[in-house]
Amino acid sequence: MNPREQKQMNDTLATLQQRGDIFTRNMLNSKLRVAQMQMALKEADALIVANRDKTKKKAIGLLNLHVLTPNDAYQRADGLNPTKLADINQKKLVANLEARLNKALIRHSETVNENNGIKHKVDKLRRKRLNDNFNRLSLEKKLRRLQELMDKVMETAAEASDQREKAAEAKNALLSVNIDEAAVFNEEYNDLGAYIDNQNELLEESIAKAAKAVKFDDSEEDYIDTRGALTVENEKEIKEKLLELDELKKKHIEDKKAAEAKINMYNQDFADLRAVSMLDDYDKIVAVFCKNEEETFSMFNFIQTVNQETDHILEQHARLEEEIMSYADDQKAKEQERKDIVESYDRQVKEAKEERERAIGLSSDEQKTVEKIxxxxxxxxxxxxCDQLLESGNKAGGKGTGAAISSESRLAVLSGQGVTENNILHFMGLIEERAVQIIGEYVRAESQGGGSKAGSRTGSRAGGGRRPSISHGPKDPSEIRNMPTALEIDSESEEEDDDKPKSIEYMRKTMQEKTLNASAGRGQGSRSKKNVRGKK
Structure with missing residues (x-):
């Protein structure tokens, strides 16, 4: 191990040692903090227990605040535990809220899973789009290179085509000129041949005529306007033709020189072409030229094919762009729809929370009202x-006169659970029966007191009998329990019952009205009985 590696290892170990020290210090601090929090939690639990006991004692004291009986048995809360009831209500509320929370979490997880699936699809399409963009860029680079190469080849092909066209035009012009000149030359050559043949014939004829003329000198006729076999006009014509032939010969010589110059030029061009192509044979040069022409044509076809493929690729790219745009619009629409759904769910959750808060507030208010009641x-x-009513009811039941208190009321009282939402109506029924009993006893006591005072005056008319009670109620107080109470009469007449808690003032007013109605009913009954007795 070299010193450099040793130094690097030492630095790494030092860094790791420092990080280990930091982590150890943080761990110790965390442990200390956890211990402090546990101690604080224990203190808070102890304080909560103390406050709970204190609150429980205060609640029991408030429940026993208006108890006037000296009996110790009636100075207890009779098993009523406000803390326990509050815990039960809180547990019910918490269970309901937990169920709603679980449903909301399930909907949230479903939405999250759906969003994750959409995100995976979007990521896949984005990767595909990136790959397509990369392929498109690479194809565009290749296409640019091919276009540059094609431009160069096209320029070379255009130059070669121009040169070929120029050479073909020069060749065609030279061939046409040579053909015309050859035709003119052949025509003139034939004319000269015919003329020479004619002159030879004429010369032979003239020689023959001269010989005949020498032989026959004694001829009588002598033609002055003839020279030999030709006339003077014929000689002039022949001279003119000879001059024309001389001019034509000079012209042909000039044309021949021009043709030789062209031939020399073509030979020079051909020599240059052989030097460039490094070929001597004309056929080989023509074959190479044809081969180059074929290669140029094949290159042109290849360029056309590449152009077609490029156009096809551009069309595909345009279609892909359209598909990408349509997919992007679709995704935007789906995203907007999902956003609207999420917003609607958020609004529903918000409304549910507000409704829950209102329900909690109403429940707490109703609970407070019920607790007050x-x-x-x-x-x-x-x-x-009212416990005396229970004792009297038990005594009356033992005598066989019938119990006025229902079994449910007895169970509600005897169970020792106190006044709750379930048995409050039974307690109120007992209170009503006790109130009716007290009123009946009061009326009976008043009637008995009035009868004792007026007994001396009415004894003779009543036959010495006792004046009937103004209430005309049952003589035995236990019979009052068998009579239908005002609460039962009202409950029979009412078809619908309102479960909403009523205030104390409303209940007092209702109880007073029921008591007055019961008293009025008894008064009417007593007056009717008096009338009947008076008639008798």
Whole structure:
């Protein structure tokens, strides 16, 4: 191991040692913090327990605040545990909220899973789009290179085509000129041949005529206007033709020189072509030229094919762009729809939370109202000594006169659970029966007191009998329990029952009206009985 590696290893170990020290310090701090939090939690639990016991004692004291009976048995809360009831209500509320929370979490997880699937699809399409863009860029680069190569080849092909066209035009012009000159030359050559043949014939004829003329000198006729066999006009014509032939010969010589110059030029061009192509044979040069022409044509076809493929690729790219745009619009629409759905769900959750808060507030208010009513009912129950009604009911039941208190009311009282939402109506029924009993006893006591005072005056008319009670109620107080109470009469007449808690003032007013109605009913009954007795 070299010193450099040793130094690097030492630096790494030092860094790791520092990080280990930091982590150890953080771990110790965390442990200390956890211990402190546990201690604080224990103190808070102890404080909560103490406050709970204190609150429980205060609640029991408030429940027993208006108890006037000296009996110790009636100075207890009769098993009513407000803390336990509050815990039960809180547990019910928490269970309901947990169920709703679980449903909301399930919907949230479903939405998250759907969003994750959409995200995976979007990521896949984005990767595909990136790959397509990369392929498109590479194809565009290749296409640019091919286009540059094609431009160069096309320029070379255009130059070669121009040179070929120029050479073909020069060749065709030279061939046409040579053909014309050859035709003219052949025509003139034939004319000269015919003329020479004619002159030879004429010369032979003239020689023959001269010989005949020498032979026959004694001829009588002598033609002055003839020279030999030709006339003077013929000689002039022949001279003119000779001059024309001389001019034509000179012209042919000039044309021949020009043709030789062209031939020399073509030979020079051919020599240059052989030097460039490094070929001597004309056929080989023509074959190479044809081969180059074929290669140029094949290159042109290849360029045309590449152009067609390029156009096809551009069309595909345009279609892909359209598909990408349509997919992007579709995704935007789906995203907007999903956003609207999420917003609607958020609004529903918000409304549910607000509704839950309102329900919690209403429930707490109703619970407070019920608790107040329960306290007042229990206070009134023990204040008017409804337990004595229970004892009298038990005694009356033992005598066989029939129990006025229902079994449910007895169970509600005897169970020792106190006034609750379930048995508050039974307690109120007992209170009503006790109130009716007290009123009946009061009316009976008043009637008995009035009868004792007026007994001396009415004894003779009544036959010495006792004046009937103004209430005309049953003589035995236990029979009052068998009579239908005002609460039962009202409950039979009412078809619908309102479960909403009523205030104490409303209940007092209702109880007073029921009591007055019951008293008025009894008064009417007594007056009717008096009328009947008077008639008798």
């Amino acid at each position: 329960a306290k007042k009912v229990q206070t009134l129950f023990y204040k008017i000594q």
